[in-house]
Amino acid sequence: MRRKLVAGNWKMNGTSADLAQIEALAEAHTGALSEIMIAPPATLLHRAYEHTKSGPITLGAQDCHKCASGAHTGDISADMLLDAGTSYVILGHSERRADHDEHNEDVRAKARAALSAGLRVIICMGEELEEREADNTLDIIGGQLAGSVPDDITGETLVIAYEPIWAIGTGKVPSIEQISEVHDSIRKRLEHRFGPQIARSIRLLYGGSVKPANAAEIFAIQNVDGALVGGASLMAADFSPIIKALDAS
Ligand code: PGA
Numbered sequence: 001m002r003r004k005l006v007a008g009n010w011k012m013n014g015t016s017a018d019l020a021q022i023e024a025l026a027e028a029h030t031g032a033l034s035e036i037m038i039a040p041p042a043t044l045l046h047r048a049y050e051h052t053k054s055g056p057i058t059l060g061a062q063d064c065h066k067c068a069s070g071a072h073t074g075d076i077s078a079d080m081l082l083d084a085g086t087s088y089v090i091l092g093h094s095e096r097r098a099d100h101d102e103h104n105e106d107v108r109a110k111a112r113a114a115l116s117a118g119l120r121v122i123i124c125m126g127e128e129l130e131e132r133e134a135d136n137t138l139d140i141i142g143g144q145l146a147g148s149v150p151d152d153i154t155g156e157t158l159v160i161a162y163e164p165i166w167a168i169g170t171g172k173v174p175s176i177e178q179i180s181e182v183h184d185s186i187r188k189r190l191e192h193r194f195g196p197q198i199a200r201s202i203r204l205l206y207g208g209s210v211k212p213a214n215a216a217e218i219f220a221i222q223n224v225d226g227a228l229v230g231g232a233s234l235m236a237a238d239f240s241p242i243i244k245a246l247d248a249s
Contacts, residue, residue: 004034004219005159005203005226006246007060007122008233009090014040022048024236025243026055034226034246037088038233042076049085060088060122063096066109068117078110078117089114090228092148093124094165104147112150115157122159122205122228123148129166137164137178138185145189153194155201160186161228167208169230176221179206183223212241219249 010018022038029036039060040048048059061084065075081089091114092107111121125144127137141162149158162182167173174182183204190199206218207228218224226246232238 002201002203002225004246004249005037005205006034006239006243007037007088007090007159007161007205007226007228008039008239009060009062009093009207009228009230010038010040010234011062011095011230012041013234014044016044016047018234019044019047019051021234021236021239022057023051025239026052026057028236028240029056029243032056032243032247034243036243039088039090042081042084045081045084045086053085058087059085060090061086061119062090062093064089064091064110064114064117064119066106066113068113078114078119081114082117082119086119088120088122088159090122090124090161092144094126094163094168104144107148108150111148112152115150115152120157120159121153122161124161124163124207124228126163126165126168126208132164132166137182141182141186142189145186146193149193153198153202155198159203159205160190161205161207162186163207163228165208169209171209173209173214173218176217179218179224180221183221187223210242212238212245215242215245216249219246 037058037060061081064078096102127140203225205226205228210227210229
């Protein structure tokens, strides 16, 4: 009942020439079973929309401001993202939390702004290596979930991405058991907070060094509904096999 979702986070990568990657993906996956989302940098959103509006790819942004408009030089509001053709916004990525000192309450405020503008939100959470080694992962994730996710979500508007910080861009991936344990615990906490019906329809993505070579075994995990992919989403040749692996799962 949950439609699988594979989301590509381009981070601070991509100029006009890279729109060809989006075009190639749109052509190659017209009949995709899974939902495919790409979050290019904000500068490409408008043009990317022209390549994606009639195809299988939806567009996402990588952040938004918590206010609808105003004196916030350099920032972008959820309404502006919607106007650019965006359907999703990624919030609380560990790089935003680290580079911009974003805390759970900031992520929650941004999520509320995005939801009221009509965007879907992908809220990211994940533990540091020291936290995993100290066996604190489930508590850390539980705290991020409680603090970052607003109350006014639905099963359709919220996606959670579990991204262990030590796995992002490193080539290191948690074991299947470790991913499974965290995803099961997220699902349980969502059930407790939102009730079984809403919790069952929220998609839980895994992120952190997802590659064509490891995608199939990650997608076989019961509570994994897709992936948030960084490096391997930049080139259609890498992202395509990941999409196919999700379609086949
Ligand atoms: P990665 O990044 O796939 O390059 O590890 C994932 C992410 O940060 O979303």
